Amino acid sequence: MPEFPYSRLRRWPDVEAENLQAHDATDLLLVEWALALDVPGDEIAVIGDEYGAVTLALTDAGRRGIRVHQDLATGRRALVRNAEELGLGGFSSQELDAALLEGARVVLLQLPKSLAELEEIADAVVRWAAPDVVLVAGGRVKHMTLGQNEVLGRSFAQVQAQRAERKSRLVVAAEPLPAGLQRPFPVTAQHDGLTLVAHGGAFAGPRLDIGTRVLLEVLGLGGAQLLQNSGRDAGEGRDSGAGPRESDRPRGVVHGGGPALDVIDLGCGTGALAAAYALAHPEARVIATDRSAAAVASTRATAAANGLADRIVVTHDDAGSDLPDASADVVLLNPPFHLGTSVHTGAATRLFEAAARLLRPGGDLFTVFNSSLGYRAELTRIVGATEQLHRTSKFTVTRSIRR
Incomplete structure (x- = not known):
């Protein structure tokens, strides 16, 4: 299988500059992990895929039916533009709700900056995804904290940090705990x-x-x-x-x-x-x-x-x-x-x-x-x-x- 052309991805309509890329090493690690699991696309949800690097790389690898949630309108537009440029389809964009997560056995997440946002996402995953869901979260090592593990630990019985690669790291959360009666947000x-x-x-x-x-x-x-x-x-x-x-x-x-x-x-x-x-x-x-x-x-x-x-x-x-x-x-x-x-x-x-x-x-x-x-x-x-x-x-x- 030919290597996915990450270099062709653009951030547009978001700000573009020499020091701002449309993908990073965390995207590559998330894609590699998902491909190794060999889960069909309709059982994968992607959250926080800034410009579509994870979604489109998996789609290019034959995973169809992936559901994706991006918070930013710029990211949503960049995903559409990048998909058109590469001639890819077979994914759907969703809000952070049951439609995004129902039946998902693997959730791939680019870790957000805010612990509150991470808490809301983790709660949504255990509330709506499949009972055996695994959440694979990644980020740049310099931006990761033990607080993120603690937040995930409130929703999952097992939280395991992986070895750092290319200045990025994945954290795998498994065995979802029962969701509370009420959502923690808003x-x-x-x-x-x-x-x-x-x-x-x-x-x-x-x-x-x-x-x-x-x-x-x-x-x-x-x-x-x-x-x-x-x-x-x-x-x-x-x-x-x-x-x-x-x-x-x-x-x-x-x-x-x-x-x-x-x-x-x-x-x-x-x-x-x-x-x-x-x-x-x-x-x-x-x-x-x-x-x-x-x-x-x-x-x-x-x-x-x-x-x-x-x-x-x-x-x-x-x-x-x-x-x-x-x-x-x-x-x-x-x-x-x-x-x-x-x-x-x-x-x-x-x-x-x-x-x-x-x-x-x-x-x-x-x-x-x-x-x-x-x-x-x-x-x-x-x-x-x-x-x-x-x-x-x-x-x-x-x-x-x-x-």
Whole structure:
């Protein structure tokens, strides 16, 4: 059998660069393990296959009927594109639910960064897969922890780490334990009138991350009580002393002399910005979008928990690419600065470009970012005139006006 052409795989539409590949050694180890087991494709489920390397290599080897779950919309699109490029088919994409796992005897998993996400996945496997299911999880050694083994040990009686190869390692979990009566996720937390709901894979879980809290305060959508009730010290993430002065409050919360009618929370996470804005501005039409399926499910649950299910439209999308040009008065953005386990600013740049496309001329982009990243010049270049609204040693909040 000819070797699978991993080098032909692309990350597109995700960020592409010389130091970013569409496969790694962990993918190869997972494929080798699955092929050695000689299990038919319709008894294999693949989770976390970032750009399709595992699914397509197994499909190319004759395994048909594989079910795959990818959290990111970019990964789903890359899988489709790579399959078309290689002329491969015979697999189906699923959400993290019973349809993905029913009857699966082997589950292949690229280990997620979050222990909470791993816990939700492990629970789903023992809840819905075959009684004799084996979970084979892999990752780069430098990113693996004993905590991952402990999480798997809560769902499986046997958890065995394999010898490291090519700087990657597999962990094999067998003998599933009985699933609990209730699923461990989503989880809920209250924040001074705002309810957040989070699935395991959602960034920051049900907490308000520091950057979001700072942006909410600057926008006038949260004050001292919100900060204190979020579970962290209210002074963290800002300079000691008072918060933003009243003169620092952004004018962009209103647009054209009146309230902003069309608002997009770009990269919505658990929906904190979208829900807070919708609660404060009943007249606004709010869209929340994220490339993470876990984030989208969390935001939908957050909207429902705050009585906003009929006022916030939530979409699973890649940088708002399915939303029309010039459709927003305001875009709210707390961009990531990681791509998987790699520090890379390309993800933020793509979101700045998306905001520029989505905003109407004169529309406002409110962004919070790590002060060390210095995005102001880039925001000015991509979106338009950018002013600093608030800055601490950790975070900067800017307002960019679409030219």
